[in-house]
Amino acid sequence: MTDHPIGLSIRGGVKVYPGTRALKGVDFDLRMGAVNVLVGENGAGKSTLMKVIAGVESLTEGRIELQGREVRFRNKADAVREGIGIVFQELNLFPNLTVAENIFIGHEPVRAGLDIDQRSQARATRALMARLEQDIDPDTPLDHLRVGQQQIVEIAKALSQDARILILDEPTSALSAAEVEVLFGVIEELKSQGVGIVYISHRLDELIRVGDYITVLRDGEITGSRPMQGVDIPWIVRAMIGEKSKEFPRTEAPSFGEEIFRADHVTLPRAGGGFAVDRVSLSVRRGEIVGLYGLMGAGRTEFLECVMAQHPASAGRIFVDGHPVIERDVAGRIARGIALIPEDRKRDGLVQIMAIRENLTLSSLGLFTRGFHLNLKAEAARALDFVRRLAIKIASPENPVSSLSGGNQQKVVIGKALMTSPKILLMDEPSRGIDIGAKAEVFTTMRALAGQGLGILFVTSDLDEVLALSDRVLVMANGRITGEFPAGTDPATVIAAATPSFLKEPSA
Incomplete structure (x- = not known):
């Protein structure tokens, strides 16, 4: 559409990580003055595609064109200089700094090149907060704000760098209904100013409401791309999950x-x-x-x-x-x-610098303790038993758990849970x-x-x-x-x- 010219394109985009191809020959167009919604299941490649656009990741193959010229982003700073901003789903803020300091960190206004112009920084922060219809004092420590307000600060941080392309990854996940309405108002204002917005959300009602164009990713490939007019939920579902199913067949009848x-x-x-x-x-x-x-x-x-x-x-x-x-x-x-295998195994399930044996027995050390003494022989035998039972591929139980592949690390977390009976x-x-x-x-x-x-x-x-x-x-x-x-x-x-x-x- 002539009203929404293409501002950024990816052609033949491939991104390979060890053991997986996150993007498989993606062709993507981002239109200016419009909301380009991106949808897909977890692991479909949405975040990888956005990280490529934002300079956080580099393409393994393919090219990026900005306003018709090929560009290469070595890092996020390169993308920021080209007017690309991103608001990550996980807040990227410093809780011990003020709102103003968070918004302008890395590009603070200075006086005579000597020190930070805090008065100018506070004035600009107030203007951004007014634009976002928020009554947040620039000097408020960030950790005094609730999560929804911190999300607003994250958006203000991107706007402070005069982004012409703005990527919003699950921007409403922590916002109240009133804050969501404010955000949608800001999006309309940015659209009228010609800003191209990429909007990622699992909330399909939001996509239908704010989107002008829709792109669907599945297993690293684009399975649908079109203007939003006429898009309905069955179309999105078919494009998201397709007709095929991953097979994990039973080998025996269940007995409850x-x-x-x-x-x-x-x-x-x-x-x-x-x-x-x-x-x-x-x-x-x-x-x-x-x-x-x-x-x-x-x-x-x-x-x-x-x-x-x-x-x-x-x-x-x-x-x-x-x-x-x-x-x-x-x-x-x-x-x-009751045993829990947490979502983030590296943060909550394992101690990366400890041995595989130590991680396996971490929740059940009482089984091997007599008084103040730990029976290391019994602990090692029990750990090896679970290594065999779960077919964990290891060279030695004394190696650090960080030396294992992701799948084998997950088995260690499962083994640690099972050892508690x-x-x-x-x-x-x-x-x-x-x-x-x-x-x-x-x-x-x-x-x-x-x-x-x-x-x-x-x-x-x-x-x-x-x-x-x-x-x-x-x-x-x-x-x-x-x-x-x-x-x-x-x-x-x-x-x-x-x-x-x-x-x-x-x-x-």
């Missing part, structure tokens, strides 16, 4: 026992109002794999953390084997037979960051554990995985359970439950 785990009305208040987890109740039987599916911000991870007593403000009742769990600390929950295993995104071969091994392990009578509740953002691996699928949205489905349910039905705003017919 009695209820092993139950959560009743688990609730977690959200900072700033509302609930991250809103009266969630569910149960798992022995030998059952229950998948918990939902989009970003649905409250799935927070629910698992509540079960593991990681949120003192949470409420609700937990039962294991029919008995109430009254312990309010993580160690107490582990002792009662759990009755219910909570798994948060068990296949994240591992290749397809490692996924198959992890899923085979999950099936085998369920066959031995372990109850498994796992969170995933991969629709194919949850439908193929689960005996029962639960869907969360906005902190609540919005659907329950048997294995083999039509993907569009599950997507509809994950985006409840589309359960109602839009008004004419």
Whole structure:
């Protein structure tokens, strides 16, 4: 469309990481004065594509053209000089600095080249806050703001560099309804000024509302690209997930026992109002794999953390084997037979500098302790037993766990959890960051554990995985359970439950 000229193009874009091709020959056009929405499942390549545009990553093959000329971004600073700004989903701010210092860090106004002109910096910050309709004092320490306000500061930081192309990655994930309306107003203003905006979100209602053009990514390839007019949810779903399904077949018929785990009305208040987890109740039987599916911000991870007593403000009742769990600390929950495999294994599941053996036994050292002494021989024997049981590929159990591949690191985290003899295993995104071969091994392990009578509740953002691996699928949205489905349910039905705003017919 002549009203929205192409400002940036990628042609034949390929990005290769060790073990995976994140982008596979992508052709992408970014139009100016318009909102270019980008949609796809987790791992589809959206963030990689945006990091390439923002100079955070470089293409392995292909080229980037800006206003018709080829450009090469060696780093983010190169992209910023060309007028490209990005607001990452994970806030990239300094909590110990003020709002003004965060906005202008790295490009502070100076006086005579000697010191920072704090008065000018504060004045510019007030202007940005007024533009964003926020009453935030420039001198406020960032850690005094709630998360939604910090997101606004992140957006102001990008605007302070006069970005002509602005990438917004899940910008509303932490915003209240009122703040979302403010953001949409700012987007309209930027569009009228000719700014090209890339908008990434899992909230399909937002995409329909703000988008002018839509691009869909699946497994590193573009499966749909067109103006937004006439786009409906079935079109997006087909482009996102396709007709094919990843296969994780059962080798034997499932056999379920009695209820092993139950959560009743688990609730977690959200900072700033509302609930991250809103009266969630569910149960798992022995030998059952229950998948918990939902989009970003649905409250799935927070629910698992509540079960593991990681949120003192949470409420609700937990039962294991029919008995109430009254312990309010993580160690107490582990002792009662609950184990969690966290989403971020490197940060929360492993100690990278410690040996594989030490990581495996970290949660069950009491088994090898007599008084003040640790029986290293018994510990090493137990660790080797789990290495064999889980087929973890290692040269030596004394090597640091950081020497292992992502898939084998994930198996170490699973082994550490299993060594506590759990009755219910909570798994948060068990296949994240591992290749397809490692996924198959992890899923085979999950099936085998369920066959031995372990109850498994796992969170995933991969629709194919949850439908193929689960005996029962639960869907969360906005902190609540919005659907329950048997294995083999039509993907569009599950997507509809994950985006409840589309359960109602839009008004004419």
